[in-house]
Amino acid sequence: MSLVIVGTVAFDAIETPFGKTDKIVGGAATYAGLAASYLYNRVKVISVIGEDFGDHIDMLTNKGIAVEGVQVIKGGKSFFWAGKYHNDMNSRDTLITELNVLADFDPKIPISYQDCKYLLLGNLTPQVQINTLERLAHKPKLVVLDTMNFWMDVALDDLKKVLKKVDVLTINDSEARQLSGEYSLVKAADAILRMGPKYLIIKKGEHGALLFGEGQVFSAPALPLADVFDPTGAGDTFAGGFIGYLAKVKSINFANMRNAVIYGSALASFCVEKFGTERLQGLTKEEIVSRIKEFITLSKFDIGE
């Protein structure tokens, strides 16, 4: 039994109002894998990197994350993204996108991964997400899909195909509006849940997240932060924390989904405190427990009537 994460393992160069980095390790599967590793100890990653990645892959293996499914392309260069955040930290410009080895990525599933019970399909070409699902010998107990507006623009038909096969979709509010054609998030959720997923999570950044499913809604707060240092990877970290929590507690129901959203939000709140994966690498269990308590205090109220 394991939690398998498919996504990019890559290099990023990031500029924010607080500073800039050279090439540092990034990628959706990196962030999601690190986050999940704090909650579940059988995390396995499927991805592709170039020879240039070198021993940076230790960032994952040091956390006990399996990387047998990470293909290393001889002579190839790893996916590279460079971006610059605006002063409000909510919008960013992409400066460089070099697909490199990602352009021909064809996911291979090692035999040791065929015990996959929880599957996170990170933000990638919908066709790669479909291929991964089809190559698993057994349907996982839970499939979580992350995607973005880009795939709605260029591969909507494929995206709709994969939506039919997943349990949970995570997108942000503007993507939910784009995918559904509805402005109201309640109406958007209704429309998207009719496309296939049983649950929908709408990520709203500094405004928290909404979880829809089973005819219920859960509104999770975001932790108000004095400084958001670097938002890169926050969404992937959220998804990793979310599915990691569900893999840990095993039982899939709305009550556990609520908690999973809080765990995802808590891990994402650490992610943005430093550049890249830095904060996620050095977390302690005590810090996570303490952050969860902050979320409880943040949102609790007690109306006795």
Place this chain on the structure above:
Amino acid sequence: MSLVIVGTVAFDAIETPFGKTDKIVGGAATYAGLAASYLYNRVKVISVIGEDFGDHIDMLTNKGIAVEGVQVIKGGKSFFWAGKYHNDMNSRDTLITELNVLADFDPKIPISYQDCKYLLLGNLTPQVQINTLERLAHKPKLVVLDTMNFWMDVALDDLKKVLKKVDVLTINDSEARQLSGEYSLVKAADAILRMGPKYLIIKKGEHGALLFGEGQVFSAPALPLADVFDPTGAGDTFAGGFIGYLAKVKSINFANMRNAVIYGSALASFCVEKFGTERLQGLTKEEIVSRIKEFITLSKFDIGE
């Protein structure tokens, strides 16, 4: 002992994507008064209207709201605002602002209002807010101030004076950023709390509200709604529900403030369901209790660890 609300009692003409109204009754004190009247039975309004208002004032007196402090200017015309909401319902254009009798509004406090223990200074010229405070024989137990970006633009010094004299300030997120010069709402709250108020509520519309004070933060959700019919008065309704709850429970502490924010949010969620004050006029206690339960279900989670 009473709850006094100072603010406009006026006419509005509203256009939204769902339709448009002729002149209907509006005004900050109208919305706040109606909301508070469901929670507390000694609500008194201070305002000014023209002779043209006629027996529309019954909308308040029918709810047991005292209007002795509402001056009727002979031959005068009531304040009139006309606005048109954009498709996203978050932004609007003001089409007409006729100050009329509001231009020379000088608040008078009837002797019967001198038992004021809870005071809501609705969105008005800061000088009128100061005058009201100075004309009360006894300092109220709790003073809540509502204001808007307009007064930050044209009367910042006066606004800063009145801020020193109030317990709670309610503004929206962009106003908090403007007033403090800080983008982070945590830093904005720190700066604003240093200006005088002991508590700050940042209203975020469809994203809920944040309450800061006593070194704590509370994040309240907004109820996700399929249709927002007309946002006019939602902020005033929030303020009225907030102070009405505190007047009812009497004790001012952070735990009760949390509940007061939920009551304000619940009443505001009704307000936007129909045009103008229509939904607020016909509420039942059962509907309010049921809506509060929706807020509990919406935001509860139970992480046992």
